[in-house]
Amino acid sequence: RKEVEQDPGPFNVPEGATVAFNCTYSNSASQSFFWYRQDCRKEPKLLMSVYSSGNEDGRFTAQLNRASQYISLLIRDSKLSDSATYLCVAEAAGNKLTFGGGTRVLVKP
Amino acid sequence: NAGVTQTPKFQVLKTGQSMTLQCAQDMNHEYMSWYRQDPGMGLRLIHYSVGAGITDQGEVPNGYNVSRSTTEDFPLRLLSAAPSQTSVYFCASSYSTRDYGYTFGSGTRLTVV
Numbered sequence: 001r002k003e004v005e006q007d008p009g010p011f012n013v014p015e016g017a018t019v020a021f022n023c024t025y026s027n028s029a030s031q032s033f034f035w036y037r038q039d040c041r042k043e044p045k046l047l048m049s050v051y052s053s054g055n056e057d058g059r060f061t062a063q064l065n066r067a068s069q070y071i072s073l074l075i076r077d078s079k080l081s082d083s084a085t086y087l088c089v090a091e092a093a094g095n096k097l098t099f100g101g102g103t104r105v106l107v108k109p
Numbered sequence: 110n111a112g113v114t115q116t117p118k119f120q121v122l123k124t125g126q127s128m129t130l131q132c133a134q135d136m137n138h139e140y141m142s143w144y145r146q147d148p149g150m151g152l153r154l155i156h157y158s159v160g161a162g163i164t165d166q167g168e169v170p171n172g173y174n175v176s177r178s179t180t181e182d183f184p185l186r187l188l189s190a191a192p193s194q195t196s197v198y199f200c201a202s203s204y205s206t207r208d209y210g211y212t213f214g215s216g217t218r219l220t221v222v
Binding site: 004008031032034036042043044045046050087089091094095096097098099100101102 | 144165206208213
């Protein structure tokens with residue numbers, strides 16, 4: 001089993017709609033979680049950290065469910081520019097960060 | 110602030126050749142890592158370092174060597190290139206991975222023929 005698993009998608013989203021997707025992690029000791037955004041053929045860029053209480057950054061909301069070992073990302077009022085691959089990241093032992101395979105989101109007019 | 114700088118951006122190697130991918134950061138970050146990304150797969154950790162003089166293996170270290178003689182530089186050496194090492198390589202650095210995640214370089218696209 002992979003340490004961090006994501007639905008690869010693609011999630012086809014009408015512009016202006018809301019989309020949400022999850023990521024599961026296997027290491028119950030993980031303390032830190034992040035969402036990254038990666039555009040085609042570019043480097044990953046940090047979108048947001050995920051805090052235990054959940055956190056919001058503009059149209060983006062991240063949630064952590066420790067009991068079920070998953071984190072989620074919700075995007076409201078989707079823009080065409082939100083089309084990208086979203087990478088889920090969990091901290092592994094020894095300060096290493098483990099990446100999921102990514103969820104592809106396509107926002108269409 | 111240049112951030113994380115990787116060179117070269119593109120490289121073609123013949124099987125059996127060796128080369129070094131360069132990575133430098135100017136943010137005084139202690140944590141640095143090398144990942145590879147293959148189509149349909151996530152980023153896989155090759156090697157990482159928590160400070161100058163300290164390195165450790167990640168998930169896929171075979172065929173690669175690293176050293177960390179300074180805080181700024183973390184080169185990745187391919188000892189004898191194989192077609193299976195065709196990939197995009199990303200270097201990343203952080204002040205604290207637990208708190209801030211990683212800042213990535215723009216990547217090196219390597220093809221081994």
